[in-house]
Amino acid sequence: MTAGALLCGTAAFMPSDSLPTSIIYYSIGVATVIATLVGVRRHRPADPSSWYVFAIGISCFVVGDLLYEVTGWFLGERPYPYWNDALYFVGYPFLWAGLLLVARRRGGSRDSAGLIDAAIIGTAAALVNWVFLVNPVLGDDSTPLLERLVSAGYPVSDVIMLAVVARMLTRSRGRTPSVLMLAAGSSLTLGCDVVWTIDMSSDGQVGSIINAGFLLGYVCWAGAALHPSMRRESADEPVAGGRFGRGRLIVLAAATLLVPAVLFLQGFRHEPVAWAPVGIGAVVLFLLVLTRMYGFVGQVQQQAAQLENLAMHDELTGLANRRQFEQRLTEAVTTGSPQVCMLDLNGFKAVNDRLGHAVGDRLLVVVAERLTGELRESDMVARMGGDEFAILIPEATIAEGDAIATRLSRVLRQPATVDGQELHVGGSIGIAGSDGTGDPVEVLRRADVAMYAAKAADGTHRRYTTDLDHPAATEAQLDADVPAVLGGVS
CATH class of the missing domain: 3.30.70.270 (Reverse transcriptase/Diguanylate cyclase domain)
Structure with a gap:
């Protein structure tokens, strides 16, 4: 893990199109796939198939990167969109499914509160992405339709990735070192992908720092697979009812405030207000928050009833006290x-x-x-x-x-x-x-x-x-x- 982080730091200061940078980049990608398979064999998690699904997603990304590089060598240019983009889009569902399966909790009660929280975060991110990334790309008639669809597909995939990461982190007793490293790697991939999409839309090149961010994401994924706690990610563990701490409250409040933030930003920039997506996003967020609060109130009432029962009954015999x-x-x-x-x-x-x-x-x-x-x-x-x-x-x-x-x-x-x-x-x-x-x-x-x-x-x-x-x-x-x-x- 430390060696990989040092290589990422080295790559950040090297030209993005140099041969040594390419060797470092693809070596780390291949090593991540191998590390995932080795981690499964070494630690033997309860559900190894989830890690294999995740490894398939990483492999699609790595092969797509190699195809991107090879295309530049042989054609002297890198067409867009091309077959490497198809590999990326094929790899995304495997990554999403693998991450969710790896971090799941079997044998416990359904964590609907965490699912709603992830939906709130994903809806807010989807609104921002649509207004500032997807809609401008799709509305650019000067760009071929296929290129617009592919360019819009990356932000959409990133929103789903964000929802997956949020779901991982909102699971009860789910934040083991392995899951945290998986979430960190996914967040780095997500952030770098968003910046790359913005840079690509203005005809820029993927920079060395962005490449280093992608590499660091690979390193985090490899560390998650090799960490001993990965064997517990699919184990049967009791689910403690959804805790509603200060950190989660701040995140959910920030997510819901993105709706008025979009309106203020568009007004400040004197842009036409995207009333349809903002209105739909506001309604969906309102319903999700209402559902979340309904569940929270129900949980509080249930706990109050349990406390009252404990206060009024003898624990040993079950009789009144x-x-x-x-x-x-x-x-x-x-x-x-x-x-x-x-x-x-x-x-x-x-x-x-x-x-x-x-x-x-x-x-x-x-x-x-x-x-x-x-x-x-x-x-x-x-x-x-x-x-x-x-x-x-x-x-x-x-x-x-x-x-x-x-x-x-x-x-x-x-x-x-x-x-x-x-x-x-x-x-x-x-x-x-x-x-x-x-x-x-x-x-x-x-x-x-x-x-x-x-x-x-x-x-x-x-x-x-x-x-x-x-x-x-x-x-x-x-x-x-x-x-x-x-x-x-x-």
Whole structure:
């Protein structure tokens, strides 16, 4: 890569039509094709066919360059358009397809945001190219039609190349060293081609600096093929949803501002306003930006919903968490007479100590499923933390609340099989209603007091009564725990 860059710098100071310059130029072109094939054999990417397609495109360019030079040697002139131009136009689709295939991401979600961004950039570039390059060339009646079509074909091809490069760089997790070098080489080829087209339209010669730019593009392509990261370009990698950073925002804003810029420039130069292409370009850009913003708003709403779900649910069990439970309890107390159960597993610490926290976590998942299965659709079960759960029974009588507490106690006493171990755990349940209070915090406190009373007594369930608030009743709340019985392997 360094040697190639030095040769490019040397060529920039040599006469463009000299034999040494020609040797350097075509040697680098051929070496780029060989480097691409060597890179495929050495690094073995997941999709080598994409690199072969890209190599075909480079080969068409190199053969076209050789034909251009040979024509000058044998004919003493270089006709335009000629067969070398046909080779360039044949090579462009292979380059576009190869670049897109090399940088693609398989197995992930479709990156429609990056596709729209590339379309915005391509549309803006197409507008500028049409107004200042293509339209003047096609409108020049003094030039033969074939020459006008070929001359206009190069800017059109360059616009597509720009869109391809934009698509490469807007892909999620797509900017590896190999892709960056591919994009750099394509950008150099694009820029030099645009300058060459402008120079050609004024009957100028391709300069040494332009030649050096083309050569440096070849060197970047060769470096991309030889870099070890090329093997990952087609690998299955997760696509992170389209990021909308400051750099992308600036590029898209600049692209959309090209429409008024074209109008200002034509007005400043006192030229006839190209109202048709400007109008069409403005409408297309508006629709693309509108689509992009619609997708962006949808993405923000989806992420907000995900964050809300994470904020309201327990990550381990999928149950509601304390925050959501307290919100629902507040609503239930305000609108009706709910029953609340607080539940603490008996002997859960012994499971963690003897079998490890992983088994304890899976046991919590089993308990959560069992509790949910015993409740009505309108009821809610939440994990309050550790091995403590809360159950909200809205619009329930005391009898209904006690019945549910009895069912929960019974289902918890059934053995649970986790990782081949039959675990016998129970639960201490406290139940309280909202009678005599409209404070949800007080209802939760009552159920909590009743739960500790149940734990201190027989470890099943107990309803809150005012006598439980006596200091003598609360003194032993935190010390009682009924050990779990670890059975044999099921």
